[in-house]
Amino acid sequence: MKLTVLVDNYTNIDEYYLGEPGVSYYIEDTDATVLFDTGYSDILLRNAEALHKEMTRVSKIVISHGHDDHTRGLKFMQQEGLLTGKEIIAHPDTFWKKESDGLSIGAPFSEEELCKITKLTLVREPIKISEHLTYLAEIPQVNAFEKRKIIGKMRKNGVEQDDYVKEDSALVYKGTRGLTIITGCSHSGICNIIEYAKKVCGDDRIEGIIGGFHLLETTMTPRLQETIAYFQKNHIQNLSPCHCVSFEAKAYIHQAIPIHTVGVGMQMEVI
Secondary structure (H helix, E strand, O other), X not given: OEEEEEEOOOEOOOOOOOOOOOOEEEEEEOOEEEEEOOOOOOHHHHHXXXXXXXXXXXXXXXXXXXXXXXXXXXHHHHHOOOOOOOEEEXXXXXXXEEEEOOEEOOOOOOHHHHHHHOEEEEOOOOEEOOOOEEEOOOOOOOOOOOOOOOOOEEEEOOEEEEOOOOOOOEEEXXXXXXXXXXXXXXXXXXXXXXXXXXXXXXXXXXXXXXXXXXXXXOOOOHHHHHHHHHHHHOOOOOEEEEOOEOHXXXXXXXXXXXXXXXXXXXXXXXX
């Protein structure tokens, strides 16, 4: 598998790409090309061009969850005709309207609108999307320290309700040395995600993790402490936290397990 970062909060040092608070990864697995999330604006297209990543090769787009920093790029892909013929894979709650503090924070298209544009696959159970990649779908909570938090409201079937972002999911790549977890924001809890990936794939070996861990702490908290302890217990050495991980949280993790820097233009290969 070859993964290229198209959208992140940061860019690689001395490489002239564009950054924004969002996520998009261009993933090549044997003969399949998959896009994981689409960022917030058109920079995924501009960065893809600069990185010589052909967006017309993408056959499947996997959405981690319904927030606009992971889905709004769909709007710009549609404007360029890049959604036609593609398959979008997500959880059934992904495309309901979402609001926080009076602002719309949901996807630019509804489920009905997307069905007219592209093939939409909405699932609650894990499905394979390529030879080695699996979409985990709905993540069960198994760790008491990773309780879901309310982020605004979701309007589902005309009823407004607290949004626990239950659609939040991830990809897992099963390689020769174990599992590589690819996350968007980990609203479901990064350790919950890892536990489910191990169960789904029948493999306890974790080769590495890249993506948002949703650790916004500015001090050492019980949740951050438990997360670091979990990484150590599971002998996870290749950590690439980004997007929604604070500088302080990265620093605390780095003291226990050296982490990798992530930015637009970064490429990683896993066998």
